[in-house]
Amino acid sequence: MIFYGKQNVNKVDIEAVVSVLQSDFLTQGPAIEKFEQYVAKYCGAKYAVAVTNATSALHIACLAAGLKKGDILWTTPITFTASANCGRYCGADIDFVDIDKKTYNISVEELEEKLINTDVKPKVVVPVHFTGQSCDMEKMYRLAKQYNFKIIEDASHAIGGEYKGHKVGCCEFSDMVVFSFHPVKIVTTGEGGMVLTNNKDLYDKLILYRSHGITRNQDLMTKKSDGPWYYQQIDLGFNYRMTDIQAALGYSQMQRIDEFVTKRRYLVNRYNDLLKDLPLILPYQIDEANSSWHLYVVKIDFNKVNKAKVDIFKEMKNKGVCLNLHYIPVHTQPYYQSLGFKQGDFPNSEAYYKEVFTLPLYYDLSYEEQDYIVQCLKEVLE
Numbered sequence: 001m002i003f004y005g006k007q008n009v010n011k012v013d014i015e016a017v018v019s020v021l022q023s024d025f026l027t028q029g030p031a032i033e034k035f036e037q038y039v040a041k042y043c044g045a046k047y048a049v050a051v052t053n054a055t056s057a058l059h060i061a062c063l064a065a066g067l068k069k070g071d072i073l074w075t076t077p078i079t080f081t082a083s084a085n086c087g088r089y090c091g092a093d094i095d096f097v098d099i100d101k102k103t104y105n106i107s108v109e110e111l112e113e114k115l116i117n118t119d120v121k122p123k124v125v126v127p128v129h130f131t132g133q134s135c136d137m138e139k140m141y142r143l144a145k146q147y148n149f150k151i152i153e154d155a156s157h158a159i160g161g162e163y164k165g166h167k168v169g170c171c172e173f174s175d176m177v178v179f180s181f182h183p184v185k186i187v188t189t190g191e192g193g194m195v196l197t198n199n200k201d202l203y204d205k206l207i208l209y210r211s212h213g214i215t216r217n218q219d220l221m222t223k224k225s226d227g228p229w230y231y232q233q234i235d236l237g238f239n240y241r242m243t244d245i246q247a248a249l250g251y252s253q254m255q256r257i258d259e260f261v262t263k264r265r266y267l268v269n270r271y272n273d274l275l276k277d278l279p280l281i282l283p284y285q286i287d288e289a290n291s292s293w294h295l296y297v298v299k300i301d302f303n304k305v306n307k308a309k310v311d312i313f314k315e316m317k318n319k320g321v322c323l324n325l326h327y328i329p330v331h332t333q334p335y336y337q338s339l340g341f342k343q344g345d346f347p348n349s350e351a352y353y354k355e356v357f358t359l360p361l362y363y364d365l366s367y368e369e370q371d372y373i374v375q376c377l378k379e380v381l382e
Helices: 011-021 030-043 054-064 082-089 108-117 137-147 200-210 244-254 257-275 309-318 347-355 367-381
Strands: 047-051 072-075 093-096 124-126 150-154 176-180 193-197 296-300 356-359
Touching (some): 011 244, 030 193, 030 244, 047 054, 047 244, 054 150, 054 176, 054 193, 054 200, 072 082, 082 124, 137 150, 244 257, 257 296, 296 347, 309 356, 347 356
Parallel strands (some): 072 124, 150 176
Antiparallel strands (some): 176 193
């Protein structure tokens, strides 16, 4: 079977993990800081905080932003549910902004219109860099300054990507950026995530929330230390700490990130060429962004295809090719419908869901496998 994504772990990665296993520190050791500093430098950000996964990264980012009960978080319906759930973890309400019909990212035009016409403004907006392509962050940043909301970029798909000549993660047009290191992502730590920021106050809060709300920083304590053993819990935090084992894998993987992204971009160019004559609408890219291509999503032209999408999935699987779908609109999930959302609320996202699928794309995908995938699509879509 050809799956839609998988990791590439080489001998050097394995040796890096073994080295930590043979060291004195399996967690809360030097590998964490080494990994954090490397990612921050690569992206051009001042600070980075490694955590257990991107969901916990989004959670503590929301907490650091001061999101709480009575506040509201806005995000896109076309994302994994974690982009919305992070607000619910803080007791906040959630609302959505529909997607752009071309990029499938959150529509900045719809965002502006909603800000103009809605009395209750968001405390936090979470744009999602879907498939690895950055949203139009400069326009969103201007709106953030005008309407006084914080921006947390959900860049779970986008490490290695660029926007306006700078790496995604530099926080030029946001307060914080979140990465995912799940195995199907571009760089993996097994499970893992990270928050980047240029704000020292936010960084201190992220560190605090990552580890039980406990600090040994005298500047943050409410009274003078009793001795070198002393610590204080000054807030309610969580155990979201990444292990040194994971960090060692992540640091090793980061040494090849440009290689990973370059190969993905080449495979995308091959797809674009091989699929151009099929009844499919291929991914659209804005001039300001250079995607890192976590996903390759195509839309079926049902004016030319007389077959149900479910049948396309089944027939491709029978040929040994596993398609996927990213994502089911969050507002159509039962949990969010129980909060009052309903079918028809975000028509662009719902139309998108009916027409798209995700093709296999990963570093080890061979050209022969890619040619086979395309040949299967030709047979299934004819």
